[in-house]
Amino acid sequence: MAEQPVLDIDKLKTYFYLDDEKVAKAVDDVSFSVYPGETVALVGESGSGKSVTALSIMQLINKPGRIVEGTIVMNGKELLQMKPKQMTKVRGNDIAMVFQEPMTALNPVFTIGNQITEMIRKHQKSSKNQAREKAIELLKTVGIPRAEDIMNEYPHQLSGGMRQRVMIAIAISCEPALLIADEPTTALDVTIQAQILDLMADMRDKYHMSLLLITHDLGVVSEYADRVMVMYGGQIVEEGPTKELLRTTNHPYTKGLLNSLPNIDKHVDRLETIKGTVPAAFNFPKGCRFSTRCPYVMDKCLESNPEITEVGPEHYVRCYLHENGGIPNDESR
Amino acid sequence: MYQYIIRRTLVFIPMLFALTVIVFTLALLAPGDAFTGKSLADPNVDPEVYERQREEAGLNDAIPVQYGRWISNVAQGDFGKSLVFNGRSVSELIEARLANTLYLGLFSLFITLVVSIPIGIYSAKHPYSLLDYGATGFGFLGLAIPNFFFGLIAIYVLAIQLDWFPAQGTLDEPGMTGIEALKSRLHHMVLPGITLGLAGTATYMRYMRSEVLDVLGSDYIRTARAKGMSDRNVLYKHTLRNALIPIITLMGFEIGMLLSGAVITEQVFNYPGLGTLFLSSVVNRDFPVVMAIAMLLGILILVGNLLADIFYSIIDPRIRYD
Ligand SMILES: Nc1ncnc2c1ncn2[C@@H]1O[C@H](COP(=O)(O)OP(=O)(O)O)[C@@H](O)[C@H]1O
Ligand SMILES: [Mg+2]
16 A cells, blocks of 8 residues: 555554563564554454553553553654653544443543543633534534433433443544544444444544454454454464455464354354463463464474464465465365 | 432431430449439538439439430420539530530541542552552551550650640630630640541541542543543542542541540540540439430431432432432
8 A cells, every 4th residue: 555554553562561470462563554544453352462452552551561662653653752741642632542341431420521522622722612512513423312411411321322422422523543443332232333333434434534443253344344453362363455354364263263253154053163262461372372272283383483474465464374375175164 | 309318317316316215224324323423522411412402303213204304305405404513504515515526526537638638649649659658557557556545645745745736725825816716726636636537547548549549440541541631630530539439428437436536535635525525424424414415426427427428429420319
């Protein structure tokens, strides 16, 4: 892509220094870019490092965590070099974030109106009245009925779906270049999930934002994302344009995620799962981090962790199998 | 809300009734009465005299009879006369002391809040710092040392050795007025105020620390920071308001703690408040005074709890009484 990326992350490492001298390498050498107007999905099981990646971009990592290495460049500015005060002008204004838990993400003791206008007033020197009008307009934009009344209500008076709409209204209020959504629908009713995702896609187009959509649901990915990054054990293990990646899957982990999706075309008695669990971030295996669960594990995989390599147009994978022509066909049902 | 307050207030009545029955029975079951001490003190007076006074005061009647007489007088607003202070009315006696105790309690609460809240916040912002460890150490000491013992040390060091503060009383000279009197009053309240507030300060400090730590780790604080709000705004607006909610609840109980603490503390500092009056009345078996003070303390504690609940609903919009 010839265009300049909105966000360019290079070799990002975020570690948590635990009590007993253990180091949890939650994000370990992650590089990727996000281009204007596109939706990039970050996919992986719980514990794979997606949230820590997002919070690192926002620089909201708390002790005992620390960004130990890497660069994060946003529209030409290097965020990790910024002073904390400068960073508060980036957060909310250039990059905004929607979180997983709408039930707890809003402050229970302040009105919805207060929580939207304080942000507008912080980033755009507007008067109280201007901010209020803008907030009402935003609430209408994200599909909240009775916007004027809701301004004076408290979070506990709204449903989860409505609260997530409020969170989206807050996130887009200063027209950020990048919106990060960390599993925005995981905590919501299935019937509302599609509405919220559609709303975010609409907002992305309306405000010309890029969207970094974090999810563990490959079904969501195929519907909304232009590109996909699959994360496992703090690293990106496969990355590519959505169609390409779903058609010619090159990493056994991605394959495993796909196989565990319900499929109406195929009749199966029970859904497949990936055996085992994500290893703890302070206790990764020596070689490939997926080796403990991989059905195709080879001797080599136990020795060293493969580098990420290009296997197709814009398609990258971190697996030794591609040297032998990809995932063997016979075993993949 | 108003309905709630009225309902709560109505519940006070049976509670106070039960309180008076219990205290009255206990007070009269105690051996001796107001005249026992007098007859021992002055053997020249014919015991017959006291027996007559006893009969007049109705002390020879059965307890339920005495209680019935007392409660019906109270219902008409008459708390009776002291049996010890030459027949002065109980209301008059208490009035003179109540203000002193309220001043001391408020002053102590003020010191407690002014000291514990900022230190609690600082400890939470800088956990495991030197000041945090210091505050923790002070907290343990504050809770472990009994009021009266701390009071005695304070008197010995700060009043006798260093002579910074007076050790007893409320005023330098009787009859002072205006600003001078106020200054003297505050000066006299420093030592008893600190002594009385010691345990509270330790408790609030620990509460504040853990609350602020808790709130700082919550999702909505992360949201506020993700919005680009400044550290100041995050701490003083988003965190503080939430961290204070349990403190308010605690303050409802604190009123009871302050009043019961005052009984001992006032004694140590010879401070003319309700506490000293209460103790001396118990010792002298001046039961009309004991009863009136017990009832007053009961009312204050109940009202304190009600106020805490009301504040609670103001500061936390999730709490609604109806
Ligand atoms: N506050 C923390 N303290 C210690 N370890 C953490 C903390 N937050 C995250 N981690 C580590 O980082 C790993 C990745 O977490 P996370 O990014 O939240 O996963 P995901 O969002 O993909 O479910 C976790 O498995 C955990 O080991
Ligand atoms: Mg997560």
